[in-house]
């Protein structure tokens with residue numbers, strides 16, 4: 001009998017990328033899907049289009065919604081253009097971990113990605129850069145051998161082309177289905193960065209919600225500049241694990257970007273609307289000095 005009360009849905013949920021692409025083939029409904037969006041922090045309901053115009057930041061409380069890799073590329077790179085590296089690299093499931101192969105297939109379909117990072121070269125504020133942009137919607141942004149390899153290759157490309165490297169991190173940590181092959185990526189990416197940075201390469205790390213585990217404990221924390229989006233969860237082990245280990249209650253804002261900034265783990269917390277201009281300013285400061293002609297033109 002309660003069924004009728006809830007017959008008409010007042011607000012639709014946001015469809016996934018796949019559902020969005022499928023939606024054109026479906027018959028039209030009374031209320032279009034994905035029209036409204038509810039902020040998980042303050043509960044404000046707003047039009048999805050308005051939210052997108054606001055760079056997916058809640059206008060009421062400033063909550064930064066998570067972005068997919070391509071959404072971030074669209075917002076950050078000039079004209080949203082990226083010349084992609086290693087677009088077809090996929091995991092081989094080398095350990096034949098039970099259930100991993102079918103899960104990889106599901107993740108590919110739901111996210112439209114082949115793994116949890118997109119790498120390539122483009123421009124920010126007119127400055128050429130190499131970027132690696134992680135996506136939480138693929139396997140919770142976990143770092144397996146593909147993520148590590150693509151990021152390492154991107155760093156090597158930046159090194160070879162003498163371009164700045166920018167990594168946007170978001171990750172639940174190492175991908176346990178790849179076990180030691182996943183953990184090895186921490187050392188591999190860190191070694192590539194050390195080589196790049198000791199040769200004068202500029203590396204900017206941007207941590208977004210959430211950046212945890214093996215990613216925090218490797219490349220995400222190694223920037224010449226370590227930036228983060230407001231409210232982002234940044235840490236290694238989870239709060240419960242730490243509380244149980246040290247037998248102490250942790251502060252409410254523990255492992256937020258702001259807490260990390262206060263304790264010297266970050267250089268700056270940057271609002272999404274200011275991210276591109278901040279990156280441009282840093283790139284400008286480190287840009288090679290252009291040689292002037294004899295006439296000073």
Ligand SMILES: [Zn+2]
Pocket residue numbers: 039040041042043044058059060061062063
């Ligand atoms: Zn909000």
